[in-house]
């Protein structure tokens with residue numbers, strides 16, 4: 001039986017249609033592993049020794065107790081946006097063009113080409129999430145920057161062009177549409193109910209329990225009530241904060257651990273899927289908003305969106321969030337690599 005569900009944080013509706021997964025060709029595509037990007041270390045610009053191929057180094061975390069580095073941030077060699085961009089032909093009669101101004105960086109998460117965010121050592125992963133925070137803070141503080149979008153594409157099906165573990169950060173001089181919708185929906189919920197929609201959702205989900213995958217000191221990992229994609233996993237801070245940049249040291253350590261366990265559960269449940277990861281976080285103008293609550297979302301690449309989604313901007317999820325969460329709870333969380 002199909003069911004329509006609304007995400008109270010985005011206002012978006014989704015069709016949960018589990019039986020579609022049983023139609024011919026409708027099985028979740030979970031058998032293809034993420035590691036199908038070219039493995040060629042010799043030509044990998046992110047490996048140590050290939051610094052000449054990098055446009056520069058923006059920030060670096062030294063390796064603990066050893067020479068070299070553990071995390072490094074570089075400008076994207078093929079940036080989507082540039083700090084000094086100007087319009088070649090300024091529009092005269094409307095406001096529908098603007099310069100592609102912004103900053104696009106790459107966080108190289110390890111000097112090891114075959115390291116994996118899911119299984120690297122706990123101190124290595126802590127260095128990675130610390131750098132996520134550091135660059136997010138530094139970029140958001142820059143003049144003219146309004147929003148920082150931190151994301152990670154793993155595997156070729158998620159659009160990754162490099163196998164070497166890395167994340168990306170795009171800093172924009174505007175608030176993108178999805179975040180605008182999140183803010184507007186959050187504000188309406190806050191005005192109506194007197195509290196943050198995500199805080200309310202967390203209470204419901206933790207009381208219900210069926211969609212919760214992990215519950216740690218500072219975070220809950222859950223499959224969203226109205227998930228648009230099978231196995232869409234959210235890692236949500238228990239403490240209300242609008243911006244990821246406000247995460248404190250205790251939360252950061254806990255985030256590294258719950259992120260590792262969540263990724264390992266996804267890998268075990270879906271056979272090492274390609275995935276996209278993104279942090280939803282407040283723009284500069286909403287950094288203290290009581291109606292906005294940051295979170296990290298992981299979307300495994302399972303089913304491609306078709307014409308209905310294109311036309312209706314409404315997802316058909318062939319998988320019940322409660323079933324996905326149960327599968328993730330049953331999957332092995334495994335252990336970090338030992339240092």
Ligand SMILES: [Zn+2]
Pocket residue numbers: 041044045046047112113164
């Ligand atoms: Zn490499």
Ligand SMILES: [Zn+2]
Pocket residue numbers: 196197198199200239240241292293
């Ligand atoms: Zn909240």
